[in-house]
Amino acid sequence: MRILSWIFRGLGSVVKRESVKRTCRMSRVSICFIQETKLEVITKDDVRKFWRDVNCEFKFVAAVGRSGGLLIMWDKNEFILSKVWSVDSLLAIEGKWVKEDVDVVLINVYAPNSVLEQSSFWG
Template sequence: MRIVIWNIRRLGSVAKIDTVNRLVRKTRFNVCFLQETKLEMVSVDLVRRIWGDDCFDFKFSTIVERSEDLLTIWDKGRFAVDVEFCGKRFIVVEGKWVNEGNETVLINIYAPNNLSD
């Protein structure tokens, strides 16, 4: 399994999307956790541009007044998700690795550096 966690610090530009796409395609990640995308919404078309093909699913969580938004993308052919849910600063996906059959819980967590947050 290949998993990447990346504090992207804004995913709005074409150059940044292309950079993520090149890394994902070159390394063939099974799961990609992106943090601080600073997007208000995420479309299937945007995730397709990031992922590079149609064999994906994703979950997006945002806090509009903050930068603590998260995007989790996974390869549907490698990880079969049974349960997915979001909290204020996390995304949880629970499922099985297709080839191994191992049940796994994956959590994309964003924790602020300032304790007052």
């Protein structure tokens, strides 16, 4: 299994989207976490453009204005989703790694930068 986690600072431009596409395809990752998408909506068509084939699933948390936004994409032959939890800065998925036959919880977090907000978030 290959996992990629990336703070991207916006997926709005064609250049950045192509970078995600190229990296996911060349690396042949099983799962990809992206933080700070800065997107309020992510469609299945968007994700299919990033992934190497149509055999993918995804979950996302929308950005609030021009900040935040989380995306998890995965190969559905390698990971089977059973549960999802999400809040503004956290997206967690529970499921099974198929080949290893292991149950896992995977968490994509984009924590606030200020110490006061971090204290509240992690508390």
